[in-house]
Amino acid sequence: MSLPPSNREVVVHPDEDATATDAGERLITALAAAQAARGTASVVLTGGGIGIAMLRAVAASGRRDSVDWGAVEVFWGDERFVPAGDAERNDAQAREALLDALPLDAGRVHPMPAADAPEEAGGGDPDVAADVYAKTLSAAASRLVGDEGVPAFDVLLAGCGPEGHVLSVFPDSPAVHAGSAGVVAVRDCPKPPPTRVSLTLPAARHAREVWLVAAGAGKAEAIARAGHGASEVDVPIAGLRGTERTLWLLDAEAAAQL
Numbered sequence: 001m002s003l004p005p006s007n008r009e010v011v012v013h014p015d016e017d018a019t020a021t022d023a024g025e026r027l028i029t030a031l032a033a034a035q036a037a038r039g040t041a042s043v044v045l046t047g048g049g050i051g052i053a054m055l056r057a058v059a060a061s062g063r064r065d066s067v068d069w070g071a072v073e074v075f076w077g078d079e080r081f082v083p084a085g086d087a088e089r090n091d092a093q094a095r096e097a098l099l100d101a102l103p104l105d106a107g108r109v110h111p112m113p114a115a116d117a118p119e120e121a122g123g124g125d126p127d128v129a130a131d132v133y134a135k136t137l138s139a140a141a142s143r144l145v146g147d148e149g150v151p152a153f154d155v156l157l158a159g160c161g162p163e164g165h166v167l168s169v170f171p172d173s174p175a176v177h178a179g180s181a182g183v184v185a186v187r188d189c190p191k192p193p194p195t196r197v198s199l200t201l202p203a204a205r206h207a208r209e210v211w212l213v214a215a216g217a218g219k220a221e222a223i224a225r226a227g228h229g230a231s232e233v234d235v236p237i238a239g240l241r242g243t244e245r246t247l248w249l250l251d252a253e254a255a256a257q258l
């Protein structure tokens with residue numbers, strides 16, 4: 001049984017659009033505040049409908065340029081292990097929704113290896129891809145402050161599935177039993193595509209702020225179970241916890257059973 005984080009806040013919105021818009025505005029605020037405090041900012045992006053919708057909200061925001069995007073480090077919490085540029089890739093969807101419109105420093109954008117990358121860069125084998133990304137995180141941890149080889153990300157974003165998965169960590173899966181902070185290969189994922197690369201929950205917990213962004217009645221039961229003390233093995237949502245803040249941005253349907 002995992003204890004609900006004492007630093008968890010829940011904000012409920014009327015609908016999915018309002019949730020995505022608020023999440024986008026909050027992300028702008030958080031990244032600008034991190035830069036004011038530390039000169040740089042880091043964000044871990046995710047995939048899924050609302051994970052991408054909130055990036056579109058950032059792109060459309062009149063406050064977008066309050067962030068010095070050239071000093072933002074971009075990571076992914078999980079990725080589908082498919083060829084680069086495949087529309088199924090979370091980074092491809094993020095680039096189309098927001099990143100390609102921003103003056104980012106390409107050297108600070110860290111996509112997870114694609115299935116067709118060169119072998120030594122993680123292509124062809126998701127376990128090698130996971131190891132390559134773990135090295136990427138370890139190098140970043142020396143720049144961005146962190147321990148166990150994982151940066152103290154300023155904001156880590158996560159969506160969730162109807163059974164409570166977050167990132168590509170599913171209930172009672174090898175990934176959810178990975179007890180250390182790291183990056184793992186995910187095979188036979190219940191949500192297609194079947195092969196993925198994902199941060200473990202302990203790695204996600206290195207983030208200063210962890211935000212769950214979710215909408216729709218289909219998420220309500222898992223969110224309620226996580227909110228009422230379910231274990232992270234049974235409901236991985238329950239394992240989302242930031243070192244400073246845990247924020248759930250939900251629409252009314254997703255929050256209905258809390």
Ligand SMILES: O=C(O)[C@H](O)[C@@H](O)[C@H](O)[C@H](O)COP(=O)(O)O
Pocket residue numbers: 046047048049050051078079080090158159160161165166167168191
């Ligand atoms: O690669 C992925 O698919 C995501 O990382 C996944 O964790 C997603 O965030 C949830 O499944 C929610 O997706 P929806 O918002 O589309 O329901």
